[in-house]
Amino acid sequence: MxxxxxxxxxxxxxxxxxxxxxxxxxxxxxxxxxxxxxxxxxxxxxxxGRVGRDGDFYTSVSVGPLFGELLGHQLADWLGTLDSPPCLVESGAHDARLAGDILAWLETSRPALFESLTYWLVEPSPARESWQRERLARFGERVRWTASIPRIQGIHFSNELLDAFxxxxxxxxxxxxxxxxxxxxxxxxxxxxxxxxxxxxxxxxxxxxxxxxxxxxxxxxxxSPAAEAWWSQAATQVTSGYLLAIDYGLTAEEFLVPQRARGxxxxxxxxxxxxxxxxxxxxxxxxAHVNFTRIQTAGERQGWHTERLADQRLGLTDIFRRVLTEPRGFGEWTPARQRQFQTLTHPEHLGRSFRWLVQSRRP
Ligand SMILES: C[S@@+](CC[C@H](N)C(=O)[O-])C[C@H]1O[C@@H](n2cnc3c(N)ncnc32)[C@H](O)[C@@H]1O
Structure with missing residues (x-):
């Protein structure tokens, strides 16, 4: 039409x-x-084409591949601490650019992990699934699709999904x-x-x-009752491992200030x-901004432990520090990567308004 x-x-x-x-x-x-x-x-x-220069808004993913590469590093580290076969679940992948960046990095930098990995995309929409299949075709059987969050042990994550409920x-x-x-x-x-x-x-x-x-x-x-219900569902379906949400958002108290009188x-x-x-x-x-206090509480009610609720600047600089001490497979720190890192972490760009909520549960 x-x-x-x-x-x-x-x-x-x-x-x-x-x-x-x-x-x-x-x-x-x-x-x-x-x-x-x-x-x-x-x-x-x-x-x-909603995201990026020709779309309506940018996300950390549109800044360049570095976001997915650093996130891939973090996800690989977490998978290394779990006993189960490596399993990642991403929801709200949209055009699957982030999935492509993460998978490409794991393929070259953590090939053994990549070979045994299952990467699920949770995608209720047939239209979006077809765009994602096109972009990720080269990763073959590593990637699978499901309309709802699968029951797994591993890591479930999303970038800018909760704000879209x-x-x-x-x-x-x-x-x-x-x-x-x-x-x-x-x-x-x-x-x-x-x-x-x-x-x-x-x-x-x-x-x-x-x-x-x-x-x-x-x-x-x-x-957002829908976002809270969805997080509770993730907290039930993932039996152990990590839950990560990256998004712009506030604590419950931060919503209730005079400068946000219109929400x-x-x-x-x-x-x-x-x-x-x-x-x-x-x-x-x-x-709308994510109410992280309510999301955090929804996970804790299901027995998840909150490891961190911090701004993106902290989340990414922690990974960057580990990359410096263990640069295996990370590649050169080029000027393009430096520029991407600045945009992702600078408080005036994406560093402060975006937050990372990390919850974990052991078997
Ligand atoms: C703001 S976009 C995020 C784009 C992408 N993650 C990025 O970082 O560039 C939000 C996406 O979440 C999708 N979405 C909304 N509800 C969903 C659900 N219940 N399960 C999976 N995806 C959903 C939307 O259709 C949209 O593609």
Whole structure:
């Protein structure tokens, strides 16, 4: 289907969903899910070129192969501490560039490990699976696909997946002295936000009465029950080993500050922020910061131990230090690699806003 026809069809379906929702209000969470993932029409379903210079946003992977090479080094080290046959599981691989960088590095730098490795890509979308198969064809039987997280011993990881789960925003109403949910209505065919009475399973911020007494009307924040459920599932399916999430995000307290009074939801289109999150369904990325405290708690509830929640600068410089002491197979530290390292770790670039959550569980 042509791009403009697909977008028109998606907008029509969303209008239909609003019309059919109770009270004519569609929860923002449902709007976001469908705008991103409606089969064949959603933003992430239609094209692989969302990430990078010609897309809408950059990730650490678009900076160059160094990110995957350093991550490959870390993953190989962790696999070396586990007794099970080496098994990596990546979710949210999108165009599989990161998988390609990691596999290429392991193939040349850790060939024995590579020969016995199974690399799973968790991919519920047939469209994305086909792009990934094309890119990873040369790695043959090392790579396998599954629609949901497989039951394994090993390492499960993702880069910028959790921020792509739909979020449920809540806003404080001074008049009602309560939190309301944010929903979507239509007026003359365009989408607008409106508050509605929150559902019983909607989380709300944990704030003392003294703070609620002075909280401004309309203070908004968001939760992602979908991201938390997904992490719990990973924590169940991986019976022992490591879980790693790399993403931009905050602790629960960091969400609740005056400069985030409108929450952290963002739209990106051609590397610019989109003012109206509802104006371009399917044609802009919709995302929000990850609440790492809640993700961490979801893992700990399943018996996982939190090894680290730190910014990317620390995660990568620790690996870099180990590369310096054991440079086996890492190759030359070229000017191109130095530039990539700076972008990945500099606090003004990707070093501070991105965090690494590492959890482990022994058999
Ligand atoms: C922001 S992109 C991440 C791109 C890539 N990991 C990178 O670092 O360049 C998020 C990806 O996660 C995918 N995704 C969303 N929900 C998913 C799920 N439940 N399982 C696997 N992938 C999912 C999206 O379709 C999209 O391809």
């Amino acid at each position: 042509e791009e403009s026809a697909a977008l028109a069809e998606l907008a029509d379906r969303l209008r239909g969903a609003v019309a059919q929702a109770p009270g004519g209000i569609l929860p923002f969470e449902d709007f976001m899910r469908r705008a991103l993932y409606e089969p064949e029409l959603g933003y992430y379903e239609r094209g692989s 739909p979020v449920r925003p809540v806003r404080w109403s001074v008049a009602r002295q309560d939190w309301e949910e944010v929903g979507v209505v239509t007026t003359a065919g365009s989408f607008h936000e409106t508050p509605f009475q929150r559902r019983s399973d909607t989380p709300i911020p944990d704030l003392p009465a003294e703070v609620l007494a002075v909280l401004p009307d309309g203070f908004t924040t968001e939760f 952290t939801r963002r739209g990106y289109r051609h590397h610019r922020w989109v003012e109206d999150l509802l104006a371009h369904p399917g044609d802009c990325d919709l995302t």
